Amino acid sequence: MLESLHVKNLALIDEQEVFFSPGMNILTGETGAGKSIIIGSINLALGAKAGKDYIRTGADYALVELAFSLNEQQCNKVRELDLPIEEDRTLILQRKIMAARSVCRVNGETISAGQLKNLSGYLLDMYGQHEHQSLLKPQAARKMLDEYIGREAEKIKAELKEKLLDYRRWRQELEEQNSDKAVRERESKLLAFEIEEIESASLSPEEDEQVEKKYRRLVNAKKMKEVVYGVHALTGYEQEQSAGLAIGHALRELKSLSAYDEESEPLIAQLTDIDDLLNDFNRAMAQYEDSLEFDEEEFAHLEERLNVLNHLKDKYGNTVEEILKTQEEKQQALLKLENFEEYRQQLGEKIKAREKEIQKLCGKLTKLREKAAGPLRDKLKEALVDLNFLDVEFSISITPGEEDFSAEGCDKVEFLISTNPGEELKPLWQIASGGELSRIMLAFKTIFADRDETDTLVFDEIDTGISGRTAWKVSEKLGRLSGNHQIICITHLAQIASMADAHFLIEKGLKKDRTVTDIRELSEPESMKELARLLGSGELTQAVLENAREMKEAAGKVKGSR
8 A cells, every 4th residue: 555655846845745544545625725736746656747847946856755565466566577675565666856857766776667657557546537538438348348357358368469460460461462473573583683692602600700800910910010020029039138138138147146145046936937938928929920921812812802791781781690691581582482372372371360360369358258248237237326326227238340350359349328217228428427427437446446456546536526415425435445445535525525534634825935735634623624614614613513523423334334
């Protein structure tokens, strides 16, 4: 669950730290107080797009930090992503936003945007103000049904995606094949010429590097010979002041001391070794000097070979390995052209075989969806009745297509609903209002929450478009859901706020002549006064406070039955 949120220098927030509780965490406040900033900061920490406009005026950076305590399933997911995790299952997610860039860290280790995106889905599930609008998208019903099915559907779709890649590639290849005989003959001649050009060069792997190395050595042979000659002379025994003569003279002088002092013998031995080493080195230099003879014939051969290699590189690849790979590809292309009809037939057979495999997988997916549609429909209907859809009828329509398949299968899935007795079922997008869509989405959330590994659910104004008894039904649903999930919910309805296990007030004020947004946890009496304010009373009369108290007691009974 989300243990705490720490925000610094973000928009109107100077610095705030909030410690959340298990169960139902309610956030309320006047319109414009900055409730969206709190949810926005969580979004930023989880990888939402960030810019310098988020940084509080006058500050160099903005900082958002989330502290999570993870369940066993979440720990396993984090380990699969190869991210650090503390022994006590604590995960600190930090994002620092600067003018030019942002830096994300997990338990102090910097991570990429891709890693953050993968991680965020395992930490919490966020329901935004307008997320219910996604129910109106054509693919929404199919996506939600597949989420309900779970891993079995994911596995089939992954296999389907892989087979579709081959199928579409082969189809494109077949369409691109030119059936004009004259064109094929010209392509064959060109391919044969290019293959012969590469083959006639008799290339061997890494030959270009070896030839270039030998060529550079011969090009610089004269300069190298001058250097080697000079070193040989300096370390030899023929020129005055050469190292060999100097050491030989020194050795003779030192040996004259041996008759007078035995302690000079180790020094004589060392200098003798040096003289022997220098003598060996000088002989090796003489041999190296002899090897640097410039061979005109060899140089001409190397130059000609380099020209051939560079010509082939310009046409077929940057290295000999790439040229040989190109030769192999051209040989395969030539073979296809020489056996054109046979190749087209084989490609067509492969496409038909793969199409059957794809249709079989689509059929499996259709059966899975048809099998899951009934239980999901029943659970949704039950959840919708709990959310004050008293006479609701709900159905999931699955229409398989025979040829129109994709990585999602070939089914058209549609949610059908009737909210009034006697009315026929119609597609959801045709009849549902904003408030109804919001409740339908909540119904989905409550069903999936029981199957989800995520402990924390964040709802940003789930109460859009509802009031009265419906609002209380939504509150009851959230209250029961908070029995086994941590709920963080921004609301403007007293019915939902009354369900709070922890109630936070977001308010705007002045600090050192600057506007700031603060958040603080309310005591029980303060929470009661905030409920009274949400009930719409301008004055905190005894009657309004009593109404708020009764609402709080009713919420307590709901939570007691969790």
